[in-house]
Amino acid sequence: MLILDGLATSYGRIQAVRHASLHVEPGELIALIGPNGAGKSSLLNTISGLLKPVAGSVRFFDQDITGWRADQVARAGLLQVPEGRQVLGPLTVEENLLLGRQALAGRKPNHQLADVYALFPILRERHRQKAGTLSGGEQQMLAIGRALMGGPRLLILDEPSLGLAPIIVNQVFEALQTLRHSGLTILLVEQNASLALASSNRAYVMEHGRTVLEGPSESLRHDPRIIRHYLPSIETTP
Ligand SMILES: Nc1ncnc2c1ncn2[C@@H]1O[C@H](COP(=O)(O)OP(=O)(O)OP(=O)(O)O)[C@@H](O)[C@H]1O
Ligand SMILES: [Mg+2]
Incomplete structure (x- = not known):
């Protein structure tokens, strides 16, 4: 449905996205996690046409939508819930x-x-x-x-939990599950890795502008690299 190949985006001399490759298949709920400044928002904004890529490509269904304007991308059915x-x-x-x-x-x-x-x-x-x-x-x-x-044929969300009380976060994520079960495809950036991995079927990790790790969310939850860096709360103390 969505295929990013070697996508890169800059703000002047700041390279926010250096090399991002990922794919989303119909019916998936994909989570993208990574530390502050990793380039997650910049990547989403490049997919949805708010930023122009300097390299790489974006394919959506059978179209190459690389460099399309945001309104064109939205009309194709790739809809981002705006930040803020x-x-x-x-x-x-x-x-x-x-x-x-x-x-x-x-x-x-x-x-x-x-x-x-x-x-x-x-x-x-x-x-x-x-x-x-x-x-x-x-x-x-x-x-x-x-x-x-x-x-939407693909719904994109950037940190829908940001600044919300836990009970509201649960309501929002339950709604995302309901949408997924109704067949909607979702790509989600989420700072809370534990929540992201619990609610997605597959996930990508982004660091320093690159997609560095990918896998089924269930296996990533048990991956020592993920636990050490992103799930400190469940790390066992020596
Ligand atoms: N408008 C901008 N102008 C210049 N640099 C920017 C701009 N927006 C982001 N950056 C820089 O690009 C890099 C990636 O930022 P981005 O917001 O994409 O990261 P992020 O992974 O979404 O981080 P966070 O988890 O804090 O939301 C950072 O170094 C950031 O300082
Ligand atoms: Mg962000």
Whole structure:
């Protein structure tokens, strides 16, 4: 579905992504983990067209989408939930959701308002409320809901747990599981490695702008390299 081959992205002289290669197959929930500054957000932003690659390629289904603009990528059905949520504060919850329809550009929707409300009942309760008055967790749910309204063939999320209370994080990740079981394909960057590996079927580790490790999430959870660097809480003290 998605194939990145040797992707690289720079901010002027800063090489944020040096060599990233990965693939996502239909129905997968892929997690991308790695330390701060590894280039995870830059990689997602390159896939979704917010940044232009300086090398490598991005294939989505049967198209080479390398260097496409963000709106073109979204219209192809590759939808990123924006960082910092970016809901439109003065508009209501429902107006925000309906704006997500713009990404369809003639494609068939795969989620209706009712589906989003079933996934996040709090959004139904607040559908007439201005988005700017929602809590951080509710705004995250709204941002996901808005992406769903755009008919994603692949949904990309950058740290959906950031800044949220644990109980809200659980709700968001349960929703991601529900979406996956309904057949949606998801690529997720998540700082919390334990949560990322518990919720994905396969994962990649990114360090210094490179994808350095890949495998089934279940095996990575027991990989000493992962445990030492990313799962310190379950490391046994000598
Ligand atoms: N707008 C920017 N201008 C210049 N350098 C940037 C910019 N954004 C990111 N960088 C640099 O690019 C590198 C990768 O950053 P990026 O945000 O992609 O990492 P990350 O893995 O998402 O980190 P985090 O886990 O903290 O979100 C870092 O060295 C960072 O300082
Ligand atoms: Mg980031």
